[in-house]
Amino acid sequence: MTISTSMPAAVPRPPSVAFQHSADFTPRYWLFSLPAVLIIAGVIVFPWLFTLYMSTQDWKIGGGPEFVGLQNFAELFRDARFIESMGHTAYFTILAVVLPIVFGTAAALVFHREFPLRGLLRTVFVMPMMATPVAVALVWTMMFHPQLGVLNYLLSTVGIGPQNWVYDPGTVIPTLILVEVWHWTPLVMLIVLGGLAGLPKEPYESALIDGANNWHMFRHITLPLVWPFIMVAIVIRTIDALKAFDTIFVITQGGPGTASETLNIFLYLQAFQFYKIGYASAVVVIFFVMIIMLSLLLLYARQKSKWNA
Amino acid sequence: MKRLATKLGFYASVFVLVSPAVLVFLWMISLSLKNELDNTAFPPVFIPDPPTLKNYVDVFAQNNFGLYLWNSILVTGGAVLVGLLVGVPAGYGIARGKATKFAILILIARMTPALSYLIPLFLLFQITGLVGTITALVITHLVITIPIIVWIMIGYFENVPMELEDAARIDGATTWQAFRHVALPLALPGVTIGGILAFIFSWNNFIFSVVLGGKNSRTLPSAVYNSLTFEQISWGPLAAAALLVTLPVLLVTVLAQRQIVAGLSAGGLKDG
Numbered sequence: 195m196t197i198s199t200s201m202p203a204a205v206p207r208p209p210s211v212a213f214q215h216s217a218d219f220t221p222r223y224w225l226f227s228l229p230a231v232l233i234i235a236g237v238i239v240f241p242w243l244f245t246l247y248m249s250t251q252d253w254k255i256g257g258g259p260e261f262v263g264l265q266n267f268a269e270l271f272r273d274a275r276f277i278e279s280m281g282h283t284a285y286f287t288i289l290a291v292v293l294p295i296v297f298g299t300a301a302a303l304v305f306h307r308e309f310p311l312r313g314l315l316r317t318v319f320v321m322p323m324m325a326t327p328v329a330v331a332l333v334w335t336m337m338f339h340p341q342l343g344v345l346n347y348l349l350s351t352v353g354i355g356p357q358n359w360v361y362d363p364g365t366v367i368p369t370l371i372l373v374e375v376w377h378w379t380p381l382v383m384l385i386v387l388g389g390l391a392g393l394p395k396e397p398y399e400s401a402l403i404d405g406a407n408n409w410h411m412f413r414h415i416t417l418p419l420v421w422p423f424i425m426v427a428i429v430i431r432t433i434d435a436l437k438a439f440d441t442i443f444v445i446t447q448g449g450p451g452t453a454s455e456t457l458n459i460f461l462y463l464q465a466f467q468f469y470k471i472g473y474a475s476a477v478v479v480i481f482f483v484m485i486i487m488l489s490l491l492l493l494y495a496r497q498k499s500k501w502n503a
Numbered sequence: 504m505k506r507l508a509t510k511l512g513f514y515a516s517v518f519v520l521v522s523p524a525v526l527v528f529l530w531m532i533s534l535s536l537k538n539e540l541d542n543t544a545f546p547p548v549f550i551p552d553p554p555t556l557k558n559y560v561d562v563f564a565q566n567n568f569g570l571y572l573w574n575s576i577l578v579t580g581g582a583v584l585v586g587l588l589v590g591v592p593a594g595y596g597i598a599r600g601k602a603t604k605f606a607i608l609i610l611i612a613r614m615t616p617a618l619s620y621l622i623p624l625f626l627l628f629q630i631t632g633l634v635g636t637i638t639a640l641v642i643t644h645l646v647i648t649i650p651i652i653v654w655i656m657i658g659y660f661e662n663v664p665m666e667l668e669d670a671a672r673i674d675g676a677t678t679w680q681a682f683r684h685v686a687l688p689l690a691l692p693g694v695t696i697g698g699i700l701a702f703i704f705s706w707n708n709f710i711f712s713v714v715l716g717g718k719n720s721r722t723l724p725s726a727v728y729n730s731l732t733f734e735q736i737s738w739g740p741l742a743a744a745a746l747l748v749t750l751p752v753l754l755v756t757v758l759a760q761r762q763i764v765a766g767l768s769a770g771g772l773k774d775g
């Protein structure tokens with residue numbers, strides 16, 4: 195496609211206006227996206243549609259599909275294990291969102307200030323979120339060991355008795371949240387730090403003149419101004435917490451019993467342990483609806499924060 | 504006096520913030536450099552004395568680690584390469600063609616759990632006989648690399664001023680030439696960032712290889728996980744292996760930290 199075919203015959207307008215705003219220029223850009231469109235259709239959109247189809251089938255690997263309508267969904271909501279996993283997911287998600295948001299915002303306020311070695315220390319702080327989840331999960335598993343783990347030793351030095359960490363149904367989810375907080379607080383920090391970088395100076399100057407203290411300035415100036423960024427962080431954290439799989443799978447496989455079986459683990463077990471792919475696909479569909487709603491919320495939050503991406 | 508106290512308080516908070524990350528990684532290093540006796544001692548031995556590289560030697564000698572490393576390089580390398588070849592022009596096409604709906608589709612693809620692609624892809628690879636091959640893993644990792652690269656490139660191409668390409672086109676350049684010689688060089692930082700993040704997310708991916716990888720085609724994360732379940736747990740080699748798996752990613756993070764921060768705030772975020 196050359197300029198001659200795509201430029202309209204009458205060009206009284208300045209060319210730049212025509213290039214920017216005219217709709218007839220869009221088709222020639224389709225070709226750029228074509229290879230990606232084909233691959234995305236194959237590995238992303240096809241799986242979505244096929245999952246939708248599978249969710250209406252009674253289908254086990256090895257057998258053939260049989261149409262059952264919405265029966266998989268009806269069955270899911272009667273499945274105590276599924277309901278329980280929803281509860282675990284809600285418990286896990288709430289804490290795995292709130293704690294990183296609080297710590298990450300505090301960390302952003304710290305890293306927003308100038309201090310020696312800031313760049314290096316920020317890199318160190320960000321490292322957990324980049325590290326391979328399986329690798330750190332293995333190390334955490336060793337640290338949680340009730341007899342030989344380093345965490346129980348550290349607790350004993352401050353006079354706290356040994357904990358069972360992931361080996362006790364009562365403490366397994368809070369322990370996994372500890373790992374999640376360690377892993378993902380840096381992401382919140384980065385997002386909020388981006389917001390802080392764009393703050394105007396003037397409100398602080400006039401507040402100082404009015405004799406405001408640090409807390410007042412944070413509460414009444416900083417927080418309202420970076421709130422849109424915190425919203426973005428909240429939505430992203432929610433999506434990520436719902437998706438959490440690797441660390442839970444490596445550390446507990448959903449155990450002890452089913453005490454840490456979240457939606458994701460439930461889905462994995464149904465599909466690849468019990469081979470009930472129709473049933474598991476119904477879980478994916480429910481998951482997918484939640485993710486789409488959250489993604490749209492993210493788009494909205496991102497627009498509000500004028501986060502250019 | 505009060506200022507000094509504030510300053511000390513500030514440094515204390517920096518220390519508290521950074522120490523969890525430092526401690527976990529240091530403990531990982533410590534475990535990997537100690538012999539089995541010290542690793543299972545209680546109270547724990549913190550500083551390896553004497554440090555030993557035996558665990559690292561064992562990892563390479565006993566566990567086919569070299570093969571799995573090579574698999575990881577092939578899978579991640581292939582998926583990032585195809586992702587860039589296909590994703591960079593697509594980002595351009597979407598940004599310039601203002602294909603908002605396609606962009607939203609990409610966003611949702613980025614947000615969807617990796618696990619949810621696995622059932623249909625597993626069936627597909629079973630039918631085509633690709634289960635357990637490197638090819639299947641490369642194709643599946645495109646699910647990770649393409650959306651992240653496209654998403655980042657959209658942002659970068661939108662920031663390249665249209666006027667420059669218009670000028671090139673008035674001088675007789677085709678759309679392709681305007682892309683190749685005007686827009687692409689200006690958006691090159693985006694290509695770097697997209698490539699780096701795609702590399703990290705693909706390298707770290709675990710679940711695809713668990714389900715689709717065969718005994719000889721699995722990537723490092725699932726290979727290390729399997730050595731945990733099928734063998735007697737010995738902490739030293741396991742910590743050494745874990746450290747080796749995550750080392751490339753941590754090195755990239757340190758070397759490219761500025762680009763990574765920029766990329767993440769441009770909407771990279773994590774994948775899984």
